[in-house]
Amino acid sequence: xxxxxxxILFWIGFSSTQCYSLEKTYNYGNPYLPSPExxxxxxxxxxxxxxxxxxxxxxxxxxxxxxxxxxxxxADNHHISKETKEYLIRYIKExxxxxxxxxxxxxxxxxxxxxxxxxxxINPVVRYFFGSISLLAYTxxxxxxxxxTIGGDHYNSFTNTINVYSDxxxxxxxxxxxxxxxxxxxxxxxxxxxxxxxxxxxxxxxARASDDAVNYFAEKNDKRQLDSSYELLTPAYSTxxxxxxGDVVANPITALTVIPGHIYGRYKKRDIxxxxxxxxxxxxxxEPQ
Numbered sequence: 001x002x003x004x005x006x007x008i009l010f011w012i013g014f015s016s017t018q019c020y021s022l023e024k025t026y027n028y029g030n031p032y033l034p035s036p037e038x039x040x041x042x043x044x045x046x047x048x049x050x051x052x053x054x055x056x057x058x059x060x061x062x063x064x065x066x067x068x069x070x071x072x073x074x075a076d077n078h079h080i081s082k083e084t085k086e087y088l089i090r091y092i093k094e095x096x097x098x099x100x101x102x103x104x105x106x107x108x109x110x111x112x113x114x115x116x117x118x119x120x121x122i123n124p125v126v127r128y129f130f131g132s133i134s135l136l137a138y139t140x141x142x143x144x145x146x147x148x149t150i151g152g153d154h155y156n157s158f159t160n161t162i163n164v165y166s167d168x169x170x171x172x173x174x175x176x177x178x179x180x181x182x183x184x185x186x187x188x189x190x191x192x193x194x195x196x197x198x199x200x201x202x203x204x205x206x207a208r209a210s211d212d213a214v215n216y217f218a219e220k221n222d223k224r225q226l227d228s229s230y231e232l233l234t235p236a237y238s239t240x241x242x243x244x245x246g247d248v249v250a251n252p253i254t255a256l257t258v259i260p261g262h263i264y265g266r267y268k269k270r271d272i273x274x275x276x277x278x279x280x281x282x283x284x285x286x287e288p289q
Contacts, residue, residue, distance in 0.1 A: 029095030063148030131158030
């Protein structure tokens with residue numbers, strides 16, 4: 001029975017990753033609900049002050065699990081380059097995400113608790129219950145130190161905040177994809193509640209965010225980041241599959257699901273040039289003569 005559950009969920013997970021297609025027309029975001037803009041006293045993009053001992057401890061000790069999973073030393077390294085920040089800032093602006101807060105390697109629990117009651121797009125009962133749980137974890141197990149072992153780069157739908165600790169453009173755009181996905185939902189309360197459901201919720205939401213990231217780089221004809229996306233986002237997604245299976249069969253097999261994730265991601269990126277050419281031809285056909 002456990003083996004059957006394993007293969008069913010594994011198939012669901014990798015069926016989702018295989019739906020990534022570079023032939024799709026990329027749709028820029030248009031939030032369903034109006035968004036209040038930020039002020040000078042409360043900027044949309046903030047960065048934590050560098051603290052050498054804190055950041056080095058997080059980078060070389062607590063981030064080791066995520067580095068091993070993604071095979072990349074920049075995972076949760078607590079030093080986000082100007083290039084990576086500009087990728088996310090551009091993505092946020094191009095997709096009209098005017099009310100999304102972005103924190104680059106920042107620990108700001110007081111500010112996050114203040115943001116919780118301001119998010120009127122989610123029912124207060126759901127928002128305060130699940131949002132308080134997420135903020136308690138953020139407050140007492142801060143990603144600024146523990147990212148990679150406990151938590152990491154993530155989007156909090158209850159405070160509408162993106163927290164970034166990795167210097168990896170595909171990863172930060174993936175988190176932006178979550179914010180874009182939520183912004184376009186009429187019933188965000190239901191969508192946030194579904195996201196909290198073990199197994200199915202996480203798999204669906206993560207697949208959508210990764211799909212948006214891949215197609216965003218295809219839209220920009222950014223082959224370097226497309227290569228990186230397949231190398232990073234496919235194995236990252238497989239950890240959600242593995243975690244979901246582990247929740248069901250009470251067996252820690254996430255590490256096993258990461259291996260085929262890496263294999264499939266590297267296999268998939270071999271066809272990037274062909275898929276980009278197909279995308280280009282499809283766009284040319286749709287353009288009016």
